[in-house]
Amino acid sequence: MADILIIVGTEGGNARFAAEAAGEALSSKGHTIELTFGNDSIANALDRSRPLLVCTSTYGYGDLPENLAPFVRRLGVLRPDLRGLPYGVIALGDRTYTETFCMAGRRVDALLAELGGRRLGPRLEIDTCADPLPDTAAQAWAENWASLLDAEQQRMHLCGGKDDAPRAF
Secondary structure, eight states: OOEEEEEEEOSSSHHHHHHHHHHHHHHHTTOEEEEEOOOTTHHHHOBTTSOEEEEEEOBTTTBOOTTTHHHHHHHHHHOOOOTTOEEEEEEEEOTTSTTTTTHHHHHHHHHHHHTTOEEOSOOEEEETTTOSOTHHHHHHHHHHHHHHHHHHHHHHHHTTTOOSSOSBO
16 A cells, blocks of 8 residues: 655635545545645655645636645755655636636646656546535546556556656665
8 A cells, every 4th residue: 555645725615625535535446645735846856756746726817825835846946856746636616717727736747747757647637616515526537546556556566566767865
């Protein structure tokens, strides 16, 4: 089972509820969870041997939540080698803002991929106006994501757990 880092970006609390529900679903599958609220020092603590789940809302005109923005800026500056890092993204937004719907989650997803991370499964996008209780959708998504993560870990185990780069940076 994996030790999963869940980073939450939230302004009003919906992303926190979704992250907690996802964490409960992952815990029920035997994974260990650390839930944290995206400060910039976390960028220094990322480890490719530890799967990452980012759960973030979008506010304003596609902006990152205030507590997540320093983390994302720091990742952009440090540009760590995240090659092979398994990650997932749960993005929350308001679909009435068509141009910026779930933009914060999309931005984080794009940055993690650019740095070499490997997203497991699709990004979950939740319209908080249509679904004001995002925890149900997050929980169902996390149960599926746990299966993908388990398959990934099994694949790594069969390959001897080796990739072509050191595990931490």
